[in-house]
Amino acid sequence: MSDKDDEMVVTPWEVRGKIDYDRLIKEFGTQRLDDKLKKRIYKIAGESHFMLERDLFFSHRDMDWVLNEYEKGDKFFLYTGRGPSGQVHIGHLVPWMFTKWLQDRFGTRLYFQLTNDEKFFFEPDLSYDDVKGFTYDNALDIIATGFDPEKTYILQDIEDIDLMYEIAVQVAKKVTFSTARAVFGFENSMNIGGIWYPAMQAVPAFLHQHLTGEKVPCVIPCAIDQDPHWRVTRDVAEKLGYYKPASIQNRFVPGLQEGGKMSASDPMSAVLTTDKPKLAKKKVMAAFTGGRDTAEEQRKLGANPDICSVFKYYTFIFMPDDKDLENIEKKCRSGEILCGECKQILAPMMVEFLENHQAAREEAKERIHEFSAERLRTEARK
Amino acid sequence: MSDKDDEMVVTPWEVRGKIDYDRLIKEFGTQRLDDKLKKRIYKIAGESHFMLERDLFFSHRDMDWVLNEYEKGDKFFLYTGRGPSGQVHIGHLVPWMFTKWLQDRFGTRLYFQLTNDEKFFFEPDLSYDDVKGFTYDNALDIIATGFDPEKTYILQDIEDIDLMYEIAVQVAKKVTFSTARAVFGFENSMNIGGIWYPAMQAVPAFLHQHLTGEKVPCVIPCAIDQDPHWRVTRDVAEKLGYYKPASIQNRFVPGLQEGGKMSASDPMSAVLTTDKPKLAKKKVMAAFTGGRDTAEEQRKLGANPDICSVFKYYTFIFMPDDKDLENIEKKCRSGEILCGECKQILAPMMVEFLENHQAAREEAKERIHEFSAERLRTEARK
Numbered sequence: 173m174s175d176k177d178d179e180m181v182v183t184p185w186e187v188r189g190k191i192d193y194d195r196l197i198k199e200f201g202t203q204r205l206d207d208k209l210k211k212r213i214y215k216i217a218g219e220s221h222f223m224l225e226r227d228l229f230f231s232h233r234d235m236d237w238v239l240n241e242y243e244k245g246d247k248f249f250l251y252t253g254r255g256p257s258g259q260v261h262i263g264h265l266v267p268w269m270f271t272k273w274l275q276d277r278f279g280t281r282l283y284f285q286l287t288n289d290e291k292f293f294f295e296p297d298l299s300y301d302d303v304k305g306f307t308y309d310n311a312l313d314i315i316a317t318g319f320d321p322e323k324t325y326i327l328q329d330i331e332d333i334d335l336m337y338e339i340a341v342q343v344a345k346k347v348t349f350s351t352a353r354a355v356f357g358f359e360n361s362m363n364i365g366g367i368w369y370p371a372m373q374a375v376p377a378f379l380h381q382h383l384t385g386e387k388v389p390c391v392i393p394c395a396i397d398q399d400p401h402w403r404v405t406r407d408v409a410e411k412l413g414y415y416k417p418a419s420i421q422n423r424f425v426p427g428l429q430e431g432g433k434m435s436a437s438d439p440m441s442a443v444l445t446t447d448k449p450k451l452a453k454k455k456v457m458a459a460f461t462g463g464r465d466t467a468e469e470q471r472k473l474g475a476n477p478d479i480c481s482v483f484k485y486y487t488f489i490f491m492p493d494d495k496d497l498e499n500i501e502k503k504c505r506s507g508e509i510l511c512g513e514c515k516q517i518l519a520p521m522m523v524e525f526l527e528n529h530q531a532a533r534e535e536a537k538e539r540i541h542e543f544s545a546e547r548l549r550t551e552a553r554k
Numbered sequence: 555m556s557d558k559d560d561e562m563v564v565t566p567w568e569v570r571g572k573i574d575y576d577r578l579i580k581e582f583g584t585q586r587l588d589d590k591l592k593k594r595i596y597k598i599a600g601e602s603h604f605m606l607e608r609d610l611f612f613s614h615r616d617m618d619w620v621l622n623e624y625e626k627g628d629k630f631f632l633y634t635g636r637g638p639s640g641q642v643h644i645g646h647l648v649p650w651m652f653t654k655w656l657q658d659r660f661g662t663r664l665y666f667q668l669t670n671d672e673k674f675f676f677e678p679d680l681s682y683d684d685v686k687g688f689t690y691d692n693a694l695d696i697i698a699t700g701f702d703p704e705k706t707y708i709l710q711d712i713e714d715i716d717l718m719y720e721i722a723v724q725v726a727k728k729v730t731f732s733t734a735r736a737v738f739g740f741e742n743s744m745n746i747g748g749i750w751y752p753a754m755q756a757v758p759a760f761l762h763q764h765l766t767g768e769k770v771p772c773v774i775p776c777a778i779d780q781d782p783h784w785r786v787t788r789d790v791a792e793k794l795g796y797y798k799p800a801s802i803q804n805r806f807v808p809g810l811q812e813g814g815k816m817s818a819s820d821p822m823s824a825v826l827t828t829d830k831p832k833l834a835k836k837k838v839m840a841a842f843t844g845g846r847d848t849a850e851e852q853r854k855l856g857a858n859p860d861i862c863s864v865f866k867y868y869t870f871i872f873m874p875d876d877k878d879l880e881n882i883e884k885k886c887r888s889g890e891i892l893c894g895e896c897k898q899i900l901a902p903m904m905v906e907f908l909e910n911h912q913a914a915r916e917e918a919k920e921r922i923h924e925f926s927a928e929r930l931r932t933e934a935r936k
Contacts, residue, residue, distance in 0.1 A: 289723050300724060330723065334716040341671050341712065342682060344747030349731070352746050364734050365726030368750030 182397050183357055185294050187424060193230060193396070200399045202231045202421060212239050217277035222492040223270045223422070231396055233406070234418035238389045242278070248389040250274055251376045251417065253285035256306035257295050260313040261442035262522075263425035265529075266488050268317045270422070271393045275320060280391075282324045283376040284314055284543075289329040290372070293365035307331075311540060313445050316532035321542035327379075329372055332545045335552070336375045339382055344371035346408040355400045373398075374405040377417040383552045390417040395424060425488055428459040428481045445533065449523040456482070456519045462504075463511035474507040482511070482518050490521045564779050565739055567676050569806060575612060575778070582781045584613040584803060594621050599659035604874040605652045605804070613778055615788070616800035620771045624660070630771040632656055633758045633799065635667035638688035639677050642695040643824035644904075645807035647911075648870050650699045652804070653775045657702060662773075664706045665758040666696055666925075671711040672754070675747035689713075693922060695827050698914035703924035709761075711754055714927045717934070718757045721764055726753035728790040737782045756787040759799040765934045772799040777806060807870055810841040810863045827915065831905040838864070838901045844886075845893035856889040864893070864900050872903045 180189040182196060197204055205224070209232070214220045216239065223229055238248050252271050254264065275282050288307045291298055307328050314326060329336065352358055352367055377390045392402060399421065406416040427441035443452045462476030462483070477483035483504065491497040500517070503509040562571040564578060579586055587606070591614070596602045598621065605611055620630050634653050636646065657664050670689045673680055689710055696708060711718065734740055734749055759772045774784060781803065788798040809823035825834045844858030844865070859865035865886065873879040882899070885891040 289719075292723055293727055330720055333719040337671075337715040337719070338712055341674055341747055344750065345675055345745050347746045348743050349740070349746060349749060350742040353742070358731070360732040360735070361730050363727050364729045364731060364749050364753060365723055367731060367746050368726065368753075371746060371750075 184398050184400060185356075187397050191424065193423060196396055196399075197231050200231075200396065200403075202233050202396070202399060202419075203235075205230050205232045205235070205420065209235055209239075212236075216242060217273075219277070221270065221273055222494070223266070223488070225494070226487055227423070228266070228425075228488055229270060229393070229420055229422045231421040232419060233399075233402065233421075234389075234416065235391070235420055238391055238418045241389050246388060248278070248280055248391045248418070249380050250280050250282040251285070251390055251392050252282070252394055253287055253373070253376070254310055254314065255287045255291045255294075256303060256310040257291035257298055258306060259444045259446060260310050261444050262485075262489065262525075263427070263442055265313070265317060265445070266425050267393055267395065267422050268314065269489075272318055274391070274393065275323060280323065281380070282319055283379060284319070284324060284326045285373070285376045286310060286314075286326060286328045287369075287373065288331075289365065290369050292330075293363055293369055304330075308540075311543070312533045312536040313529075315536035315539055315543055316445075316529050318532070319543070321539065324543050325545050325548055326543045327376060327545050327548075332548075335379065335383075335545060335548055336372065339375045339378050340371040342412055343374045343378075343405075343408050344368060346411055347371065347404055351404070351407075355404055370401060370404050373401045374408065377402075377405050377409070378412065378414045379548075381414055383548055387415065389415050392417050392419040394419060394421060396421040397424070426481060426484050428455055443522060443526070445526070445529055447526065449526055452522050452526055453519045456522055457512075457515050459515065461511040461514070467510055470510055471507045474505045475511060477501050477504045480504070480511075482514055485518055485522070490518065490525070566780050566782060567738075569779050573806065575805060578778055578781075579613050582613075582778065582785075584615050584778070584781060584801075585617075587612050587614045587617070587802065591617055591621075594618075598624060599655075601659070603652065603655055604876070605648070605870070607876070608869055609805070610648070610807075610870055611652060611775070611802055611804045613803040614801060615781075615784065615803075616771075616798065617773070617802055620773055620800045623771050628770060630660070630662055630773045630800070631762050632662050632664040633667070633772055633774050634664070634776055635669055635755070635758070636692055636696065637669045637673045637676075638685060638692040639673040639680055640688060642692050642827045644827065644867075644871065644907075645809070645824060647695070647699060647827070648807050649775055649777065649804050650696065651871075654700055656773070656775065657705060662705065663762070664701055665761060666701070666706060666708045667755070667758045668692060668696075668708060668710045669751075669755065670713075671747065672751050674712075675745055675751055686712075690922075693925070694915045694918040695911075697918035697921055697925055698827070698911050700914070701925070703921065706925050707927050707930055708925045709758060709927050709930075714930075717761065717765075717927060717930055718754065721757045721760050722753040724794055725756045725760075725787075725790050726750060728793055729753065729786055733786070733789075737786055752783060752786050755783045756790065759784075759787050759791070760794065760796045761930075763796055765930055769797065771797050774799050774801040776801060776803060778803040779806070808863060808866050810837055825904060825908070827908070827911055829908065831908055834904050834908055835901045838904055839894075839897050841897065843893040843896070849892055852892055853889045856887045857893065859883050859886045862886070862893075864896055867900055867904070872900065872907070 178190040180192055210224050242248060250271060271282065286307050288303045292300060292303045311326055347370065349367065352370060358367060381387050402417060402419050409416045429441040440455055440458060443455050459481045462478065462480035464470035464473060464475060486497055486500060504514065560572040562574055592606050624630060632653060653664065668689050670685045674682060674685045693708055729752065731749065734752060740749060763769050784799060784801050791798040811823045822837055822840060825837050841863045844860065844862040846852035846855060846857060868879055868882060886896065
């Protein structure tokens with residue numbers, strides 16, 4: 173088969189080509205996160221959020237129902253996850269920050285799944301020791317994001333399997349290979365762990381009720397490439413006596429280089445959370461922009477922020493205030509600012525952000541137990 | 555596809571048709587358990603065993619190598635298992651008794667796996683509660699068989715998954731769906747738990763080394779229908795740094811009715827370990843035999859013990875002494891004894907056996923902890 177370079181492929185394990193988000197909403201059968209829904213969220217939250225305003229989160233399932241329940245006094249819990257196949261980069265933190273906002277504003281519990289079994293199954297060259305190392309390493313970044321330790325439970329699939337297997341076997345019994353193949357595109361060359369894995373990703377959506385007996389809605393903030401998992405999870409949920417999980421879905425956070433999603437495997441495409449400030453600055457200065465070939469031309473014609481990765485950083489992280497963003501956009505389009513100058517604005521923001529995150533990451537080493545799933549075992553024994 | 559009634563089908567989940575054991579050895583690629591090997595076993599054991607003498611155990615993999623290692627001072631451990639999809643019947647106990655003999659005579663550790671995840675995946679009508687109930691129930695029968703508590707560890711897949719998942723994921727990564735389909739005949743309608751399961755059945759073959767660091771051979775006493783699992787397990791073993799497990803394989807223990815293997819799902823075909831003596835006696839009296847149509851004819855022509863289920867009971871359990879067995883066989887073939895009389899000999903033997911087993915089964919309720927995998931967790935933490 174010939175793959176055109178720009179053909180869109182979006183699965184939980186592969187995102188490539190030119191992403192058409194409207195088509196994803198249609199093909200995946202999700203709903204657009206419209207202004208009316210955003211207003212409902214803001215009303216409860218008591219404030220708006222720039223990631224919603226700027227359509228970073230753009231799609232959802234069942235959020236109307238979740239808010240109805242919330243208004244009736246029926247709180248939801250949050251579930252999100254991370255596949256620890258490498259180091260965390262700044263792009264990974266973006267939806268986590270939004271998740272933290274949801275946790276803070278809605279006062280909800282969060283189950284954060286580290287899918288180390290998944291990454292071991294799906295990454296041929298990832299050794300078991302690698303994946304264990306990244307599990308620990310990535311947990312530090314999760315904690316450094318600032319989630320509430322009293323309400324946040326980090327689940328590590330392999331280490332916490334005793335809490336999860338009982339539910340996973342019940343999910344797995346209800347999903348045939350035919351279904352898994354249709355939803356995820358599995359080939360016969362897929363290993364039997366990878367085929368099993370979707371059962372594990374369903375578990376945190378059901379774990380809360382399983383452990384506490386409380387039947388409350390589940391909201392999954394995640395990138396839209398994970399939606400195939402939620403289709404399977406939703407399909408089995410009611411058969412097993414659980415609510416179908418709702419979700420609120422974000423676009424892919426673009427990298428520092430042209431096109432595609434930010435990737436930890438392409439060293440210059442992303443700033444890692446552990447990058448030394450000097451290296452981060454270097455990456456920023458080498459970023460792809462929408463600038464012109466010469467300074468003269470740019471002063472005259474202006475640049476294009478729509479394709480600029482520096483502008484994306486402002487949009488998704490560093491300029492939550494619309495006035496700041498409009499200001500830099502105006503300067504960019506008018507040619508008042510050159511790309512080098514603009515990067516000089518981003519660089520210290522990035523450095524400050526990294527310094528804070530890295531300090532929190534150091535502290536996290538002493539705080540891992542505060543987020544441990546061990547507390548769920550105690551809860552389960554009650 | 556048309557299936558002839560006598561077409562042989564032998565997989566871990568289905569045994570039907572006329573069983574050709576020579577063909578199984580050839581097709582599965584195992585070795586015949588010959589006199590030379592039996593003698594080597596007896597030499598170390600210090601005695602012979604009627605189940606070997608009578609070819610109940612008839613096939614093996616790598617037992618020569620295991621005995622070589624044993625003679626060098628390198629002990630093996632035993633691994634066997636049971637799928638708790640129903641109650642245990644007398645036929646199930648037969649290979650367990652042989653396993654106990656191996657444990658006693660060779661002084662080895664035994665890992666006894668209760669594959670409750672497997673049975674849940676493979677039996678569409680078995681509920682999760684059913685399988686949990688049978689797991690407990692079957693454990694009582696295992697304990698009542700008389701294994702050495704100091705050397706025996708009952709592993710329950712779901713309950714002891716924390717000990718097993720780490721190894722299972724490493725096995726699963728090395729087995730593709732193509733392989734699993736070729737070895738086990740999985741269809742696309744198989745659920746993803748069933749596809750995953752072979753990774754779980756491999757685990758106890760590797761667990762000892764994983765937990766203790768001791769690289770010692772593993773011997774699996776089992777019915778030959780389990781051999782496909784060991785092919786997969788052996789295939790991945792060395793890649794993961796373990797020895798390939800050896801095995802010693804038995805024929806199917808026939809039921810009380812004509813043909814097939816003893817089955818707990820056909821109530822008259824098998825005596826359950828929990829049957830009341832009266833019911834067990836009734837089952838014995840209703841058993842299929844090789845008798846003639848009339849007493850007169852039988853007195854004249856004799857009967858045929860080769861197809862008689864009562865004679866099979868003598869052979870596999872109740873007459874370990876060859877003289878007893880030869881005596882009854884002679885009387886049968888000569889017409890000296892009628893089937894009803896012969897059943898009257900078996901019935902009290904069965905009743906006595908059941909009474910002893912059931913008493914041990916009652917005691918087992920207080921002794922479950924003695925066989926618990928909990929001790930392995932302590933070992934693992936060392």
